[in-house]
Amino acid sequence: MSEEEAYRTVLATLKEEAIYPYNEDEIQVVKSVESCINCGLCIQHCPVVAAVGLDRFSGPRSIAVELSRSPPEYWTTADVVYLCTGCGTCREVCPKDVDIPEIVNLIRARIFKHRPDLVPMQLHAADAILVEHGLAFVPWEDPEEKVESRNMRLERLGLRHVPDQVVKGADVLFYPGCQAEERAQEVKESAKIILDHFKVKFTLLEEMNCCGLPATLLGDDETALELALKLKKKVKDLGVKMVVTTCAGCTSNLARIAERDGWGIPVYHMLEYLVEEIGMVKLTSTFKQSTEEKPLRVTLHDPCHLIKHTSRITMDYAGQILSLIPDVEVTESFAHDSCCGGGGLVSYHAADVARAVMKENLAAIEETGASRVVTPCPLCTAQLEDSLFRQGSSVEVDDMTVFIAQRLPRKG
Amino acid sequence: MDLEADIVVIGGGMAGLVAGIRATEEGMKTVLLRKGQSATAYSSGAIDVIGYLPGGTVPLASPVEGLQGIASMFPLHPYGLLGFTGAESDTVSKTIIEKVRTAVSWLKATLLGSNIPFFGDIDSNLDAVTVLGTVKPTCMIQETMWPGSLMLDEDSVAFFAGVKGFPVFNPRMAAQVFLEHQISNKLPPRKAGHHVLDLAPFGNNYNISSIELARYLDNEDNLSALAKTLKKQADRIGATHIALPPVLGFNRARENQLALQDLTGAHVFELLSFPPSVPGLRLQRGLETAFVKGGGTLLVGHHAKMDSPKSKIVKKVTAVGPRRNLKISTKAVILATGKFIGGGIIGTENGIRESVFDLMTVSESFHIATNVTPQKLTNTLALSHMGHPLFGSGLSVDPQFRPITKEEIHAAENLYAAGSVLAGYNYPAEKSGLGVAIVTGYMASRNAVDYVKGVSA
Numbered sequence: 001m002s003e004e005e006a007y008r009t010v011l012a013t014l015k016e017e018a019i020y021p022y023n024e025d026e027i028q029v030v031k032s033v034e035s036c037i038n039c040g041l042c043i044q045h046c047p048v049v050a051a052v053g054l055d056r057f058s059g060p061r062s063i064a065v066e067l068s069r070s071p072p073e074y075w076t077t078a079d080v081v082y083l084c085t086g087c088g089t090c091r092e093v094c095p096k097d098v099d100i101p102e103i104v105n106l107i108r109a110r111i112f113k114h115r116p117d118l119v120p121m122q123l124h125a126a127d128a129i130l131v132e133h134g135l136a137f138v139p140w141e142d143p144e145e146k147v148e149s150r151n152m153r154l155e156r157l158g159l160r161h162v163p164d165q166v167v168k169g170a171d172v173l174f175y176p177g178c179q180a181e182e183r184a185q186e187v188k189e190s191a192k193i194i195l196d197h198f199k200v201k202f203t204l205l206e207e208m209n210c211c212g213l214p215a216t217l218l219g220d221d222e223t224a225l226e227l228a229l230k231l232k233k234k235v236k237d238l239g240v241k242m243v244v245t246t247c248a249g250c251t252s253n254l255a256r257i258a259e260r261d262g263w264g265i266p267v268y269h270m271l272e273y274l275v276e277e278i279g280m281v282k283l284t285s286t287f288k289q290s291t292e293e294k295p296l297r298v299t300l301h302d303p304c305h306l307i308k309h310t311s312r313i314t315m316d317y318a319g320q321i322l323s324l325i326p327d328v329e330v331t332e333s334f335a336h337d338s339c340c341g342g343g344g345l346v347s348y349h350a351a352d353v354a355r356a357v358m359k360e361n362l363a364a365i366e367e368t369g370a371s372r373v374v375t376p377c378p379l380c381t382a383q384l385e386d387s388l389f390r391q392g393s394s395v396e397v398d399d400m401t402v403f404i405a406q407r408l409p410r411k412g
Numbered sequence: 413m414d415l416e417a418d419i420v421v422i423g424g425g426m427a428g429l430v431a432g433i434r435a436t437e438e439g440m441k442t443v444l445l446r447k448g449q450s451a452t453a454y455s456s457g458a459i460d461v462i463g464y465l466p467g468g469t470v471p472l473a474s475p476v477e478g479l480q481g482i483a484s485m486f487p488l489h490p491y492g493l494l495g496f497t498g499a500e501s502d503t504v505s506k507t508i509i510e511k512v513r514t515a516v517s518w519l520k521a522t523l524l525g526s527n528i529p530f531f532g533d534i535d536s537n538l539d540a541v542t543v544l545g546t547v548k549p550t551c552m553i554q555e556t557m558w559p560g561s562l563m564l565d566e567d568s569v570a571f572f573a574g575v576k577g578f579p580v581f582n583p584r585m586a587a588q589v590f591l592e593h594q595i596s597n598k599l600p601p602r603k604a605g606h607h608v609l610d611l612a613p614f615g616n617n618y619n620i621s622s623i624e625l626a627r628y629l630d631n632e633d634n635l636s637a638l639a640k641t642l643k644k645q646a647d648r649i650g651a652t653h654i655a656l657p658p659v660l661g662f663n664r665a666r667e668n669q670l671a672l673q674d675l676t677g678a679h680v681f682e683l684l685s686f687p688p689s690v691p692g693l694r695l696q697r698g699l700e701t702a703f704v705k706g707g708g709t710l711l712v713g714h715h716a717k718m719d720s721p722k723s724k725i726v727k728k729v730t731a732v733g734p735r736r737n738l739k740i741s742t743k744a745v746i747l748a749t750g751k752f753i754g755g756g757i758i759g760t761e762n763g764i765r766e767s768v769f770d771l772m773t774v775s776e777s778f779h780i781a782t783n784v785t786p787q788k789l790t791n792t793l794a795l796s797h798m799g800h801p802l803f804g805s806g807l808s809v810d811p812q813f814r815p816i817t818k819e820e821i822h823a824a825e826n827l828y829a830a831g832s833v834l835a836g837y838n839y840p841a842e843k844s845g846l847g848v849a850i851v852t853g854y855m856a857s858r859n860a861v862d863y864v865k866g867v868s869a
């Protein structure tokens with residue numbers, strides 16, 4: 001048998017044995033595991049390990065060195081690999097740059113493809129919604145009701161309404177993400193108010209579609225890619241110069257797919273857009289005229305997808321912006337950069353774990369004595385709001401985009 | 413995205429943070445980049461200054477004694493470099509000792525400000541007890557790790573308390589090893605007991621990690637539960653000193669120690685443990701807190717990359733984050749990227765390399781190591797007092813702590829280096845790791861600050 005023949009023979013039996021070789025992209029990630037020195041620093045920092053113990057969640061090192069090497073018996077990994085919130089802490093502390101969150105995605109993708117029976121059923125349900133609607137949530141059945149809900153939110157928060165607009169050739173595409181589009185509509189509204197205030201030529205999408213992050217996280221790579229390419233086409237058709245979003249997960253994921261798929265334009269979080277594009281000079285003079293004047297003690301929560309998947313500089317920006325707003329005092333919580341438990345779709349199927357992770361944040365928030373938590377992500381906002389409410393806490397939560405919009409000088 | 417700084421520090425272990433905190437104290441706008449976690453966070457959290465002379469087998473009674481030896485015999489050792497002041501040679505050893513004393517006392521005060529009080533100074537080495545029951549000489553330990561009069565008081569009784577399901581620490585073995593060692597050296601205590609407590613932080617008493625226990629004990633209720641069982645067991649044998657694994661909490665270790673002492677009536681202390689240890693992480697956090705409080709900008713999760721061609725002055729550093737690159741313009745740079753754990757020095761199949769600027773590396777004996785493979789720098793004996801020369805490799809610097817080139821001149825006039833990225837000392841063998849990082853970080857920072865003040869004037 002020639003070498004070539006032997007290769008073909010082996011290749012043909014792989015499938016039979018349920019062995020699926022890694023493709024080029026995957027190999028990069030798998031290779032990063034090879035540099036693991038087994039030091040255990042990641043375990044010491046993982047918020048899930050800290051919250052539920054090593055016995056329930058064997059931790060990042062175990063994912064890197066054991067679980068990623070066990071194909072095809074993915075059944076050994078399934079209960080563990082779905083408990084990772086993808087917060088990125090382990091990658092950040094790893095002295096050897098092992099990319100554990102990507103390894104988690106890779107393992108989940110393989111399980112989804114080859115052993116779908118091992119995927120938690122709640123994630124199958126979430127996937128079905130993504131496939132059917134191209135959104136992370138079932139959209140409003142009645143558009144009237146959506147408008148009503150929006151108006152109620154605007155009124156409660158004292159925000160004006162800036163009409164939706166789709167403008168070809170605008171400078172900025174504002175991309176709200178699924179949460180702000182379907183649920184936290186006040187965030188989308190606030191972003192429009194801010195852009196309008198600074199006279200930015202912006203546009204929305206004609207029809208929203210998910211950036212694909214939830215599909216990636218649950219392992220449905222095909223749907224993730226489909227959504228990403230659909231979005232790329234829409235962005236290209238609009239001919240915008242940049243994309244601005246208010247969601248932390250969208251920021252890191254859009255930045256990732258924009259680079260991968262060659263969008264050729266930058267993606268910013270609103271905070272970055274304000275500091276880098278509008279500029280501190282203009283922001284300073286703007287907030288000097290702010291009319292909101294109730295003194296307020298706040299504390300910040302740093303979304304993982306901003307600090308550990310985009311850049312920690314984003315939260316420096318958040319601090320800089322808050323420092324311009326009169327009568328706002330920021331008290332730092334000792335767990336400000338700890339995962340809120342909302343990531344990785346963990347709360348979909350293991351709410352107890354997500355809540356245990358959040359406990360650390362709640363205690364730290366209470367300790368600051370602040371009456372409000374501000375965070376630049378509608379998903380973190382929802383997660384924090386829900387937990388604080390359950391705990392009977394009087395601390396309120398604001399998405400930072402809303403918080404800013406409320407403090408812009410009133411027009412006219 | 414652009415940032416401006418007077419000083420950029422690359423590396424966030426002991427050396428980088430000391431340099432960064434000092435620079436902010438001098439009014440410098442300082443940005444510190446830290447890629448992963450450091451060897452500092454990984455360490456036992458006890459600060460060695462110098463435990464053995466290079467190649468020596470007899471433990472030094474004090475760091476001062478070691479520094480005197482280095483002053484006369486090892487002028488190129490990082491501590492030795494402190495003596496190059498152009499002054500008379502008979503003052504060299506005094507100069508070195510004074511500089512080390514200044515830096516170490518400053519650090520102690522700084523950490524006290526972060527609520528991590530340390531015990532000890534460079535006038536004597538201390539005996540710390542490890543989870544194995546062995547005794548390790550070191551210069552300074554966190555107050556929570558100080559065994560008090562345990563090894564001095566003739567009537568002391570030691571009690572080693574472990575936790576069921578926590579595999580790192582076997583109290584029975586530790587008590588036995590410790591007692592045998594003390595008795596053979598004719599030292600107290602003459603009695604030691606042990607017990608395994610059942611704490612079950614998450615409801616189970618198996619497969620427990622140190623981080624779980626530390627977090628668990630950060631909670632006051634849990635601590636009083638521990639105190640109760642601890643007291644009962646310790647009273648049984650009349651313990652005067654209680655040794656616990658180093659898990660007394662992340663945020664309230666000192667308070668917890670004092671509370672336990674109050675509740676049990678015995679002296680309570682943490683043992684030194686394997687990496688990664690909770691006290692190491694406490695030390696790391698304490699330093700970071702001090703840096704940020706002092707007004708420094710800490711950029712975690714960003715690694716420094718140089719994309720400009722080599723020049724005589726480093727004006728820009730690129731900080732590469734997960735999805736963003738920041739360009740930082742600066743007047744001086746301090747390279748404190750550590751060695752093999754930190755990633756400042758890497759061993760490749762072609763030789764020993766410096767990871768950010770591709771600077772010249774040398775071996776422990778100051779031969780160029782850029783083309784020497786790591787295997788050539790190891791001893792045949794895995795464990796010996798000589799250690800492995802590999803750990804003595806790194807950068808060669810001038811007396812101002814600026815890395816030098818083959819031509820023996822500084823690589824750039826505003827580039828300084830500190831900590832384990834430096835060559836010429838073998839920290840595992842000498843027991844000098846964190847001490848060298850503190851002192852060189854302190855001095856490199858002073859020189860960088862002087863430089864910046866000079867060019868700004």
Ligand SMILES: Cc1cc2nc3c(=O)[nH]c(=O)nc-3n(C[C@H](O)[C@H](O)[C@H](O)COP(=O)(O)OP(=O)(O)OC[C@H]3O[C@@H](n4cnc5c(N)ncnc54)[C@H](O)[C@@H]3O)c2cc1C
Pocket residue numbers: 422423424425426427428445446447448449450451452453454455456457458459460461687714715716717748749750751753754755756767768830831832833839843844845846847849
């Ligand atoms: C297992 C172990 C136990 C030890 N125990 C002790 C002990 O008990 N007592 C003692 O005194 N010493 C001990 N040491 C030695 C001591 O920890 C080190 O010598 C000391 O921490 C070195 O400090 P450093 O700041 O030079 O380097 P490190 O602490 O390693 O810090 C280097 C930093 O640089 C960062 N970095 C590297 N490259 C880049 C880049 N390109 N961009 C940005 N950042 C970068 C790293 O992320 C890291 O934060 C121990 C060492 C080890 C490995």
Ligand code: SF4
Pocket residue numbers: 045046047048049059060063083084085086087088089090091100101
């Ligand atoms: S990404 Fe976060 S939750 Fe997942 S293993 Fe790493 S540290 Fe733990």
Ligand code: SF4
Pocket residue numbers: 035036037038039040041042043060061064090093094095096097098
């Ligand atoms: S921190 Fe990195 S090198 Fe250390 S055990 Fe975790 S994955 Fe491995």
